[in-house]
Amino acid sequence: MIENIFIGKQSSARRETGGTKVVDGTMITINFGDTVKATCKFDYSGPSGYFTFALQIGTWTGPLGPFTQKITWQTKNISISPGTNKTQVITFVVTQVSGLNPGDIYDMNWEIGTGDRETSGWQLIERLITDDVIKIADEASVFSNLSVSYQPA
Amino acid sequence: MEQQPIAVSVVRKAGAGVYTEITVVEAPASASAGSLVQVRVSIKNKTASTIGIMVGGALEYGASPWPTISFPNNWANFPAGQSYYFDGTFTMPAYAVVIHAYSYYYGADSAWHFDDERTKSVGLGVSEPNFSNLSVVYSLV
Secondary structure, eight states, X not given: OOOSEEEEEOOOOOOTTTTXXXXXXXXXXXXXXXXXXXXXXXXXXXXXXXEEEEEEEEEEOSBTBOEEEEEEEEEEEEEEOSEEEEXXXXXXXXXXXXXXXXXXXXXXXXXXXXXXXXXXXXXXXXXEEEEEEEEEOTTOOOXXXXXXOOOOO | OOSSOOOBSSOOOOSSOSSEXXXXXXXXXXXXXXXXXXXXXXXXXOSSXXXXXXXXXXXXSSOSSOOBOBOSSOEEEEOTXXXXXXXXXXXXXXXXXXXXXXEEEEBTTSOEEEEEEEXXXXXXXXXXXXXXXXXXXXXXX
16 A cells, blocks of 8 residues: 655656666555556746646666656646646556566656657656656566457357 | 935036946846846946945836836945946836836935936746656555
């Protein structure tokens, strides 16, 4: 159970041993099917507009990247106006069909921008880098070799 | 700074920097609407004696009367030949502006007299989106 785990403030002082999992931040352990609520807090200045919050899990392959993305969630067209201590809640579901396996540990890369994170139209505005990782629980339920047969009633 | 401005002994018709000269008006080339713009006006005492000098400023962009620039400390007694600067601020409107900076000297008639003027343009900038103080908290639902 995840209970209000603080993921840390924006930092670029991480990943000194790129490619190796060094768990010096918070590890979030989840099971397949879990719905995770992420509460993003931030200050915003500039013109009001519509922005996309994207979370990628994957691996930082070096101290400064690149980031090898495994899966991306995004919430688009969030209306934001200038202000401080603003909050935006985003939920995502971790499913087995995402290509994740029990015991996997991934870095997390939060990005805020405009457009679609998975197209060339993406324009990055801000990135949130932390030392925290997300782990798929070792005991996460896995269904495999699924098949279905049908016969007339 | 002395408590009372020191007067010029002979009040002359001025307007072209007879006793003072605005040497520089410093301001950003552009600013976004709603932002606080910093202005610094440097003035030189052109006379051979200490006189009281005051600064003023207004914004030209179509509004009438012209909005003024706020200078928290707007006067000082300048020694002969010395320069001094005054810092002011204004809130950038949604238009490009022309800053009009004015200098005044304190006359023997106990009045401030306009003496010099200098202008500087500030364009309207487009503000960039900026996120800061980012953090994320997670919980299961």
